[in-house]
Amino acid sequence: MFESYLNFDIEAALFLTLLWGTTAVLVARRPHHRSDRRGRRRATFLLVLVAIGMLLVAGRITTTLLMGSFGYLFVADRVAVALPLVILPALAVLVLSVPRWRAHRREPSAATRLATFAPQAVVPFQATALGALLGFVTAILVTMGPPQLVPILTVYTGYLTVVVLLWLWQAYRFRVASNGGPVRRSLPVRALRAVAVATAFVLVLVGGLSWAAGTTTLPGRINMADHAHGEAYSAAGPHGAHAGRSVSVAELTGPRAETPDRRYTLVAEAKKLRLASGKEVDAWLFNGQSPGPELRVKRGELIEVTVVNKVPDTNVSVHWHGVDVPNAEDGVAGVTQDAIKPGGTHVYRFRPDEVGTHWYHSHQQSSIQVKKGLFGPLIIEPEQTDLAPGTQDVIVAAHTWYDDKLPLEPPTLFGTIDQLERRRMAPGTPVRLRLINTDGATHRYSLTGTPFKVVAIDGNPVNEPTDVRGEQLVIGGGGRYDVEFTMPTQPVRLTELRRYGSELRVVEGGLLLSADGAGDVAPDKPQDAFDPTTYGSPAPTPFGRDSTFTKTHSLVFDNELWFYDGKFGVVWASNGKAFPEAPSITVREGDLVKVRFANRSHFDHPMHLHGHHVLVLSRNGKPATGSPLWLDTVNVEVGEIWEVAFKADNPGLWMDHCHNLDHAAAGMMSHVIYEGVTTPYEVGHDTPNELE
Template sequence: MISRRRFMLGTAALAGSALTPAAIRAAPAAEPFPELRAAPATAQLLPADTFGPTQVWAYNGATPGAPIRVKAGERVRRRLVNDLPQSTAVHWHGIRIDNAMDGAAGLTQDPVQPGARFDYDFVAPDAGTFWYHSHDRSWEQMARGLSGPLIVEEPEPWLGADRELTLFIDDWRLTGEGMIDEDSLGSLMDWGHGGRIGNVVTVNGTVGPVLPVRAGERIRLRLINGANARILGVSLEGLGPRLIAVDGHPVAPRGLKDDVVVLAPAQRADVVVDCQAEPGARVPVKVYADRSWIDAADLVYDNRAALPTKPSDIKPLAETMRHELDMDKALDVRLDMSGGAMGSMERAMVDGRERGFDELVKLRRIWAFNGVAGDMDEPLFRASVGRTVKLTIFNDTRWPHAMHLHGHHFKVLTRDGKADPDGDWRDTVLNAPMETIEIALEASNPGKWLLHCHMLEHQVAGMKTWFEVA
């Protein structure tokens, strides 16, 4: 039996301009939309010999939702059917998507009311590891289970590994009876501190899953952090990991410091690992949570003879996102974060009027961008298609924030005035307390796009804005 320590972490610790490749594989118009039904369900998150199923909200009865897999250039078509007691919407995270399909309720579409439905139909132009999740009351709906992987395969098979595994990592705040701690949903303590941190970590919807492998295999691991607010460290010690993509965007293959992948909420990483243990071995994949490492999953080697040793070099992934940055003509934009527990914010604007901090707390607007606590009346900036935007973000708070842009990838230029050593393209970046980062993007995708903290409790409490590409 898996020990209680294994899964309980104690009480909660409070792009180029062209959006489509040359050949689009369009689905026949007559085909019906496959349903993506959001509804209450049950899931065996915890060991069945210890606890019964947990009541969750799920897509088609599963959490995480079943992986949606297409090839780059193919269409994703899903009919969202809302069987929840509240409105919802689906965001297709990281995809350079048509704006009307982005799923940002209140900005790109109306929320889908209980009993209603909405058809999502878009091209997935780029290969990579992406995901889908609720984007209406996401701080609650994702805490209850509404998310899943979206895998866009390369048009031609990538031959850099024998096979691949997706590890969708999430955390849950459960009661002693193994049910979601509903009383803590919407906790102002969470909203003003680090966000909703759970006390149970799952991989692919269960605690401590067994992942069968063969000695000598080279595996592409697709890692997804689906947690509301937890920053994850994933240890791949002994597997010789090499990073090949960040947030669905290829990078030149490289090693990892201490063999650890660090993922802010919403981030993804593609990592190639070599299964180097002997047949019959059991090797844990560890996750750093609440100041300790826990065994989150086990690679269990079968008894077959080891496969031949692989070459040391890794075939890079093909890049389909083309980016044109013209820094000499860049639009300079600044975003200053403020608020939260132990912060210095005394006043902020809400509904066009300046409010003192006590009133902000009553309104549950306790974070701000440029002195505005979550209002969406005006965009942070407007840019014409093709314009380079340099965005300087200063985190004047005591907490880290996972800053996410919809519809675009961006390049990290500097951190506290020093060139970022990797300079990766990504859609989410972790901004440390009191840190200034500079990022650059090509405003390539027309429409209105959200920019927000993906610590979801921070987002609902004021850390959101938008920009328009015209």
């Protein structure tokens, strides 16, 4: 519903701009009283436009109130800037301008017509049009984050300056008109003047856009630890082990001298991948398969993974999604390492302290490389298995393959299988489905034919899960859900659902389990979504809503049409800014940090903080009341507000970005940096390390 309100608000802002802009042009025409009838008709037309304009102003107030019902953060910019700049001048139109036009309508004459040309009659229309334009620009082109004093003063100063200049110019024009007006120029002279004005306008517009594009061009080299776009540490919190001294990311490694418990080799290479339907795609794969090899380990084991890059002309790296590794093992090119060049290798070593379903993927140009197939599952088991005897453990890695940058439908569920997959499953068999969303877009699933339990989310076990029926599972990009059930005698079908407005449609394909590998079942299309914040039973946590937080941070997400890295397109902004100006967080080891996410854009944003798990405190103002919800990827849907918290207990320089990787590549990424941490690596077009 919020997205509908947001669209209505943008439409209202557009119509406001068009209508008041048209009216401002009409009232600014030089007065010529030709006849009473024409004067009365013209005045009537202007008054009708004013009435429509007032209705549009009321419409934008209404859309703002509707959006505000989701939270003040969603309308802070409207309340502080957009609405005042249209409401106040519109009131001035009613008080100063309308009486003159009404007088001209009652008694049309040269005198009353001249009165409608006075500054107090014309400039309120122009000021309203300018305010409407600024409201539209800040709604869709260059959005404003949570309003701050400097941006507000900048907008108001510029607005008032233009209004004063318009007043002075109109006062001059009114004096000239009162004295009989200027000599009317010949047609060639007027045409030449019009061409000159149009040429100047085009030159200014093109020059301005070129300048704007140039200001967004990213530097050839960026050192994340310079943190010029972040905040200085100001909280009075505990000093960690690294406070007061400098430590390099390169020093924050996993164990190097010990003998690994498990060794793996991942070879990245370019391959032609044939899907089950017969379609072929140009893919980049680990060890020639999709997904990449399953890495299954025990918690606490020392893991050594050697990554070999055989992809021509492409550098790679590997990130361990959802695993709180030491910072140097995090696999982010340009932040924690240099990307692996073709023919090169890199060795990762870490000892996982978590359990559950995780995955690994490239973190060098990941918006491209993950799509092309550089990903695989990472399953971390507890020391003693948590699976019932005889459990069939099935990994379901949803992935959309692309051909010439166009998605092939539907997403595959198992590697190369892009059709309905049928599997034999004996009745009475315990089944665990590990659902991994390797895409950026949100996936919705229904499981038809049996109740089920959600036993883990993002790899973290759910306390006392209960049966789920008639609810869809919503998994954001990068997220994971583990579900368990006992196979019944009838078939069970896992199906993806896709939302089109308020309608849910079934995506062809999916997974069908049955005793003989045959049969079928019509997929359910549950309207209600599973709510992880109320599921399961509470359990003790090291901190919660009532804790004293060292730092608090708010992020408001927008999409805007503007330039990024010199190219015009959709920019994904946090607090009105895109990387590298997007707000980051500086912490000290031991800090307890609360973060609020508010999504007022048109798409979901699965926010992924590397190196840490966050505890969900609330969703849309409602406290989390179920099992403690520990996440590494928080899927903030359109119109939602989430409050989460984390303990700064893993020193380093950590990416914090949207895991819709296209969004990250277009600006929605920042980082959490521990005070005193530096990095010898750089990212940028002049380095081997590319941005998302």
